[in-house]
Structures are given as structure tokens and as C-alpha cells.
Amino acid sequence: MSEKKEKPVLTEEQEAGIKRAFLNRFVDESEGLTTEDGSVRCYGIFGQAYAVFVDGFFGYADVIAVETVRGLRFLYPSMQPMYIYADSQFFRLREALDGGVLTEDDLQTLYETYKGWNQALYEEDNQNAMELKD
Numbered sequence: 013m014s015e016k017k018e019k020p021v022l023t024e025e026q027e028a029g030i031k032r033a034f035l036n037r038f039v040d041e042s043e044g045l046t047t048e049d050g051s052v053r054c055y056g057i058f059g060q061a062y063a064v065f066v067d068g069f070f071g072y073a074d075v076i077a078v079e080t081v082r083g084l085r086f087l088y089p090s091m092q093p094m095y096i097y098a099d100s101q102f103f104r105l106r107e108a109l110d111g112g113v114l115t116e117d118d119l120q121t122l123y124e125t126y127k128g129w130n131q132a133l134y135e136e137d138n139q140n141a142m143e144l145k146d
Contacts, residue, residue: 019129020054022062027052030097034066037102045069055126058118061098061108063126076133078141081105081118085141086124086134092142094126 022030031047039045050068057063070092079086079093086094086105096108105122108114114122129133 014073020057020062021053025063030062030064031066033097033100034069035101039069042101055094055129056118056122058114058122061096061118062114063122064095064097065092066095067092076136077144079105079144081109082119084119086123087141088132088144089130089133091142096140098120 028047030052031050034050035045035047050066053065053067055063055065073092077088077091078085088094093104095102096105096113097103097110098113103111104112105114105119107121108115
């Protein structure tokens with residue numbers, strides 16, 4: 013069983029910067045959304061890279077989803093992926109690892125931390141979870 017670790021805390025400036033970058037990258041301006049409409053959940057800080065979920069800008073299907081990277085199964089309660097935010101860009105886990113944004117050790121640490129904070133997802137039989145596409 014993964015040990016529940018303390019969640020990383022972002023400064024207000026870091027969180028606002030991540031939300032602004034998310035809006036610029038993924039949200040159409042015509043939707044009229046602002047940084048006040050969203051929130052950021054952080055599961056790890058690796059140098060200048062942040063493992064985050066950005067909430068509130070989209071609705072995601074409520075289905076157990078899985079993202080498998082290097083044999084590690086990241087289970088999510090929706091089709092919303094975790095992103096690595098670094099250098100004002102968003103990367104999926106595999107991209108971050110392949111691009112050198114995260115190391116293998118970082119990925120393992122992130123997995124243990126995330127799993128520790130989301131034990132309920134891992135206690136159920138989620139063998140049929142929907143695989144997230146890159």
C-alpha cells in the first residue's frame with residue numbers, strides 16, 4: 013500500500029500562471045472563461061516541472077480511466093489526464109518522460125504520491141478502466 017504523503021503546495025502566483033497557460037493552450041477565447049473559473053491540484057514538483065490536474069474549465073466523462081506509463085497504471089476518476097507543466101508548456105506523462113522533463117525516478121515518486129492520495133481508485137477492481145489516448 014502506498015503511503016499518503018503531504019501534497020505539494022503551489023503559490024498563488026504559480027497556480028495563476030498554470031491556469032493562464034491552460035486557458036491559452038486548451039480553451040477557446042470565445043467561451044469567456046477566466047482563471048477564476050478553474051483550480052489546480054498538484055501532485056508533485058520536480059525542479060521546475062509540476063504534476064497537475066487543472067479543473068473547472070471542462071466537463072469530463074465520469075468513468076475510471078487509466079494512463080499506463082512504463083508499466084505504472086495511473087488510475088483517474090474521469091477522462092481528465094494529469095499534465096506535467098514545465099517551461100510554460102503542458103506535457104502528458106509519457107511525453108514528459110520521453111522529453112527529459114521527468115526522470116524515471118520522478119515518475120516513480122509521482123506514482124507513489126498519486127496512488128497514496130487516491131487509494132480508493134486502487135482498492136477497486138479496475139482492470140477494465142478506459143485507456144487514455146495520448
